[in-house]
Amino acid sequence: MLTQHTVLKRGASYWDRALLPQASFTARLQAVQAAIAACGDDAWLMYGDAQGYGPVAYTTHFFPRTRSALALVQRSGEPVLLASVGLRDIPASKTMTPVEDLRPFARLPGEAVKLVKERGLEKARLGVVGTTDALSVAEWSAIAGELPEVEWQRRDEQFATMRAVKGKYELDAIRAAAAVAHRGLEAAAQELAPGRKMREATAAIERVMRYGAAEDVRLLVASGPQCGVALRPPDDRVLEPEDTVMLVLAVAVQRYWAEAAQTFALGAASADQRALEVKASAAVEAMTAALHPEAHIANVAHAAESALGDPALVRVARGYGLGHALGLDAEEAPAIVAGSPAHVASSAAFGLHVVLHAHGRGACAGHTVIVGHG
Amino acid sequence: MIETIDLAADLRDRLARVREAMAAEAIGTLLVYYRGQHNMLRMDQLMYLTDFRSIGPAVLVVPRGGRTQLFVAPPWDAPRAREAAGAEEVIGVDPDGLVAAAVTAARNLPGPVALSGREIMPVSVAAAFAKALGAEPVDGGKLIPAIGAARTPAELERVERAAAIADEGFRALCEVARVGMTEYELAAEVEAAMQAHGSEDNFGLIAAGSHNIAIRPPSDRKLEAGDVIIGEITPCYKGFLAQLCRTFILGEPSALQREKFAMLIEAEQRGFDVAVPGKPSAGIAKAVNEIVGGAGYAEYCRQPYMRTRGHGLGLGGVVPYDVNEDTGPILERNMTMVIHPNQYLPETGYMMLGDTVVIEANGPRCLTKTPIKLFWKDNS
Numbered sequence: 001m002l003t004q005h006t007v008l009k010r011g012a013s014y015w016d017r018a019l020l021p022q023a024s025f026t027a028r029l030q031a032v033q034a035a036i037a038a039c040g041d042d043a044w045l046m047y048g049d050a051q052g053y054g055p056v057a058y059t060t061h062f063f064p065r066t067r068s069a070l071a072l073v074q075r076s077g078e079p080v081l082l083a084s085v086g087l088r089d090i091p092a093s094k095t096m097t098p099v100e101d102l103r104p105f106a107r108l109p110g111e112a113v114k115l116v117k118e119r120g121l122e123k124a125r126l127g128v129v130g131t132t133d134a135l136s137v138a139e140w141s142a143i144a145g146e147l148p149e150v151e152w153q154r155r156d157e158q159f160a161t162m163r164a165v166k167g168k169y170e171l172d173a174i175r176a177a178a179a180v181a182h183r184g185l186e187a188a189a190q191e192l193a194p195g196r197k198m199r200e201a202t203a204a205i206e207r208v209m210r211y212g213a214a215e216d217v218r219l220l221v222a223s224g225p226q227c228g229v230a231l232r233p234p235d236d237r238v239l240e241p242e243d244t245v246m247l248v249l250a251v252a253v254q255r256y257w258a259e260a261a262q263t264f265a266l267g268a269a270s271a272d273q274r275a276l277e278v279k280a281s282a283a284v285e286a287m288t289a290a291l292h293p294e295a296h297i298a299n300v301a302h303a304a305e306s307a308l309g310d311p312a313l314v315r316v317a318r319g320y321g322l323g324h325a326l327g328l329d330a331e332e333a334p335a336i337v338a339g340s341p342a343h344v345a346s347s348a349a350f351g352l353h354v355v356l357h358a359h360g361r362g363a364c365a366g367h368t369v370i371v372g373h374g
Numbered sequence: 375m376i377e378t379i380d381l382a383a384d385l386r387d388r389l390a391r392v393r394e395a396m397a398a399e400a401i402g403t404l405l406v407y408y409r410g411q412h413n414m415l416r417m418d419q420l421m422y423l424t425d426f427r428s429i430g431p432a433v434l435v436v437p438r439g440g441r442t443q444l445f446v447a448p449p450w451d452a453p454r455a456r457e458a459a460g461a462e463e464v465i466g467v468d469p470d471g472l473v474a475a476a477v478t479a480a481r482n483l484p485g486p487v488a489l490s491g492r493e494i495m496p497v498s499v500a501a502a503f504a505k506a507l508g509a510e511p512v513d514g515g516k517l518i519p520a521i522g523a524a525r526t527p528a529e530l531e532r533v534e535r536a537a538a539i540a541d542e543g544f545r546a547l548c549e550v551a552r553v554g555m556t557e558y559e560l561a562a563e564v565e566a567a568m569q570a571h572g573s574e575d576n577f578g579l580i581a582a583g584s585h586n587i588a589i590r591p592p593s594d595r596k597l598e599a600g601d602v603i604i605g606e607i608t609p610c611y612k613g614f615l616a617q618l619c620r621t622f623i624l625g626e627p628s629a630l631q632r633e634k635f636a637m638l639i640e641a642e643q644r645g646f647d648v649a650v651p652g653k654p655s656a657g658i659a660k661a662v663n664e665i666v667g668g669a670g671y672a673e674y675c676r677q678p679y680m681r682t683r684g685h686g687l688g689l690g691g692v693v694p695y696d697v698n699e700d701t702g703p704i705l706e707r708n709m710t711m712v713i714h715p716n717q718y719l720p721e722t723g724y725m726m727l728g729d730t731v732v733i734e735a736n737g738p739r740c741l742t743k744t745p746i747k748l749f750w751k752d753n754s
Binding site for chain 1: 410411412413414427429430448449450451452453454492493494495496497498499500501556558559561562563565566567569570572574575576577578579581587588590591592593594608610615677678679681690718
């Protein structure tokens with residue numbers, strides 16, 4: 001689910017080689033190089049920024065904490081990584097990635113053009129991944145303008161297809177993130193209490209997740225009357241004795257995301273409130289049951305909406321989305337949408353969530369589901 | 375914290391000044407695009423006029439007269455946007471329909487249309503604007519940063535609060551740092567302390583080692599006795615950032631460390647001395663570098679050892695931006711900035727010292743209140 005972006009990824013920043021060994025990146029690099037050859041391209045430029053680093057992290061395990069990075073992957077050989085860091089930051093940055101050739105940049109276009117020319121690719125057929133929806137038009141115009149003889153090809157779809165199937169190591173990393181998310185929910189049960197400001201409670205919840213080596217933590221909440229309206233970032237509202245609290249959290253560990261959502265009752269919940277919570281949970285469970293390799297995404301969405309029944313609830317849940325694949329990006333394709341022509345990959349991870357508001361009340365449920373075994 | 379300034383009036387004043395600038399530039403309608411990717415070194419122009427810190431992409435439509443319209447994605451975030459003091463009319467839209475909705479609204483407003491946010495605009499969004507507008511818009515990207523160079527009373531109140539939170543973060547660091555905890559656990563403690571005091575975001579870097587090359591993000595390295603812990607702590611309070619840089623030694627500092635840190639204190643003070651209205655911001659960098667360079671470290675006052683001697687801080691990056699010797703604007707009253715003579719030295723490694731200040735008539739006033747000194751914890 002979309003959450004508020006932070007000015008910096010400031011959590012645990014290192015490469016856990018036991019969880020994601022070097023060999024896992026070698027395999028991914030080979031897969032990308034095979035895709036480049038299959039497309040008839042000479043190389044791919046894979047771009048990512050702090051908000052969506054999947055394309056660049058896939059082969060490099062590097063993620064920009066702020067601003068951006070670009071990987072050049074040719075049909076053979078090792079990738080080159082351009083990162084928006086200073087020269088003095090290179091030693092620390094190198095501990096995060098298996099890529100040996102890591103170069104800093106202050107301005108991306110100049111360094112990218114220089115790299116393309118250095119590799120003799122100024123008249124080549126180059127695929128680009130992640131540039132359309134993330135790279136600024138000013139930077140792209142500068143790069144394309146300096147390389148007029150390059151034949152550019154968008155390869156976002158090819159990359160999306162490739163990364164939709166998660167390998168064993170990727171699923172292990174997502175499980176690790178999901179475990180931290182679960183710890184966050186357990187902490188919430190302790191920390192959400194009447195008399196406490198929401199922000200104080202979420203600070204304590206986030207602390208637990210950061211102790212679990214989270215790189216990034218995102219929280220959306222609603223409490224008391226807010227539950228009937230919408231989710232929001234944590235605020236200074238003081239929790240009251242009979243409050244309901246909705247909590248949606250997303251967490252990244254070793255570049256991989258997981259999410260979870262739960263409704264907490266600080267007092268005795270009314271029958272109507274409990275019924276709403278049951279609806280949300282039932283919809284998530286229905287999706288979970290429908291998620292299996294090669295399943296139609298439309299059927300997964302239908303399972304949730306059938307469980308909800310009430311068209312008004314379906315409309316609210318659709319507004320937040322019912323879930324999506326996840327991995328290196330917090331939201332990956334396919335999204336779980338009614339009528340989607342997409343299928344579940346043979347091995348994948350999904351963040352499922354159902355958020356409901358009705359008659360001044362609210363409820364949410366959600367978790368991360370692994371499909372297949374990598 | 376109870377805010378004492380009339381925020382709505384403050385926002386009305388900002389909007390009025392933007393409209394004056396639009397009139398001077400013969401702009402009929404200004405579209406302010408914000409991607410939702412918050413950045414310490416880039417001004418959030420949309421929040422400047424609305425007091426709304428977006429989750430997703432958003433466009434503010436500002437006609438030279440009449441009501442502004444704020445288009446917000448995702449639609450479920452619209453109720454929160456409506457609570458913002460500067461939001462006059464809020465329309466929730468799907469991200470894919472954001473640009474078309476905003477441009478459609480602008481079609482009924484006076485032209486020419488100017489667009490702000492192109493420097494952060496993804497290729498696909500720029501294409502959507504070009505298609506919807508049917509013509510290349512006037513570049514309106516520099517209009518608001520120029521007006522927002524100095525803090526208004528409401529802005530300054532928030533920067534002061536952010537500075538107080540930064541002090542709280544460093545207090546937590548001093549209190550909890552211990553041998554055996556990882557860098558990221560220490561960062562988690564600092565983060566939690568600041569969030570509990572109102573921080574909603576943080577450009578926070580905390581690293582440790584016996585000889586640091588530079589500041590870096592927290593890793594899984596475990597703290598050791600004698601470590602030099604360096605912290606760049608930058609909490610965000612209601613959109614406004616303040617920064618505190620300090621050095622903390624996990625043990626008794628050596629005479630050399632004390633001596634070199636004293637040099638940084640002198641350098642910071644020399645920077646403060648010239649941070650006065652009417653003087654160029656470049657003078658701060660020159661003053662700091664005179665002290666450090668004069669001590670025999672001139673080559674360490676340049677890249678790759680040193681990036682900048684400070685930068686404007688407020689609603690993201692603001693004037694005077696990076697503080698370097700070669701260029702910089704004239705300082706004005708109520709500009710807020712961090713001045714940090716952070717320095718790599720071959721004998722001690724990287725040490726950090728920096729404070730957020732507001733430029734007042736007679737010079738800078740420190741908003742961060744943490745004592746300007748080297749900190750340490752004796753484990754004996």
